[in-house]
Amino acid sequence: MFQFVGLYFVPIKILNFKTRNIIKKCKTNNGLDSKQFRLISNSKKKIFLSLSKKNSRNYLSITSFFTFLITMFFGNFFLENSGLIKNFYKFNVNSHTFYSKPVMTKIKTVPVFSVTNRFGQPFLIQNKHGEQVALMFFSHIEALEFGKELEKSHQATNPRIFIMGLDKAIKMISHGATSSGIKDQYGQDIKMRFQLIPDEKQLDHALNLTKIRGSQQSPPNIPIFSIPGLSIIKGKEKISPMFFTKEDLEITWDKIRSINPDFEREPEIIEGDLISLIFYMTEGKGTINQRLNFGFVPPSESLAFVKKESKAEPSARMIF
Numbered sequence: 001m002f003q004f005v006g007l008y009f010v011p012i013k014i015l016n017f018k019t020r021n022i023i024k025k026c027k028t029n030n031g032l033d034s035k036q037f038r039l040i041s042n043s044k045k046k047i048f049l050s051l052s053k054k055n056s057r058n059y060l061s062i063t064s065f066f067t068f069l070i071t072m073f074f075g076n077f078f079l080e081n082s083g084l085i086k087n088f089y090k091f092n093v094n095s096h097t098f099y100s101k102p103v104m105t106k107i108k109t110v111p112v113f114s115v116t117n118r119f120g121q122p123f124l125i126q127n128k129h130g131e132q133v134a135l136m137f138f139s140h141i142e143a144l145e146f147g148k149e150l151e152k153s154h155q156a157t158n159p160r161i162f163i164m165g166l167d168k169a170i171k172m173i174s175h176g177a178t179s180s181g182i183k184d185q186y187g188q189d190i191k192m193r194f195q196l197i198p199d200e201k202q203l204d205h206a207l208n209l210t211k212i213r214g215s216q217q218s219p220p221n222i223p224i225f226s227i228p229g230l231s232i233i234k235g236k237e238k239i240s241p242m243f244f245t246k247e248d249l250e251i252t253w254d255k256i257r258s259i260n261p262d263f264e265r266e267p268e269i270i271e272g273d274l275i276s277l278i279f280y281m282t283e284g285k286g287t288i289n290q291r292l293n294f295g296f297v298p299p300s301e302s303l304a305f306v307k308k309e310s311k312a313e314p315s316a317r318m319i320f
Contacts, residue, residue: 104167105167107167110244110296111140111164111165111166112136112137113139113161113163114136114137115156115162116161116162117157117160118158118160123155131193133194134193136194136196138196138299139199139200142197142200147161169194178191178193198221203219205246210271220271220274222274223272223273225243225244225249226240226249226270226272227268228270234295237293238293239293240294241296241297245300248299281294
């Protein structure tokens, strides 16, 4: 297939997989657009997200994201002034990069997964504009499923899983369509894009939370989860942690309750949108941004997968 174009990173690891039990099917020819979201599964939601500097800030409801920020801010303010925030200080979540650093530094330990051949070239699908699209999954399971489906349809032989940090993925996506170096039958250059695939299970969680509240606002396209007022201490800093999975947040809350039994058994979990938050953190200099000091907790299952598979010998290399 086609190779990565304009790489900005050194791969963490390129992994080989052979004996995986994959059951879900994934189509490989869908209408994709930088401003629209298409389904690639008849029974499940699977959203392809394309990001560009011109339209990223506007693709999600401004009202929805503003509500998320205000809820976090006043939750933090209430707990701090009620004295309960001291109890949160006693709990130190097993987190990564929770310091006052640029947002791209804070998300660099969040892994995303792409399917490549043995040379590190990504397998692509074609959108309705004739552009080739390289998929980057938040879920390693969905990436494995995609690779297995490519094998079943004889479009790939012995595919690999390529792992990179989310910061590198965002940078690659932000450049929009780039040249693939391939010509079509009319001699025209074929464009390629990189697209993020959010975890399907987390999309369902976000949609359910929206329905439970009876909200008319649009659910996030790449969901993150938190609890209003939840803060942790990392070094000398107070951090508002954002979780990529609802399950990790619930486990963290259970640990907090083990030392604070008066806290609610089932807290109010709110969902936000990752891309909106990244742009807000990058450009925002207001009181909310400074006070909350957002940090990110990578999915525990993804980290476990990376740790396990990184022990294997790399079976592919990048071609520049």
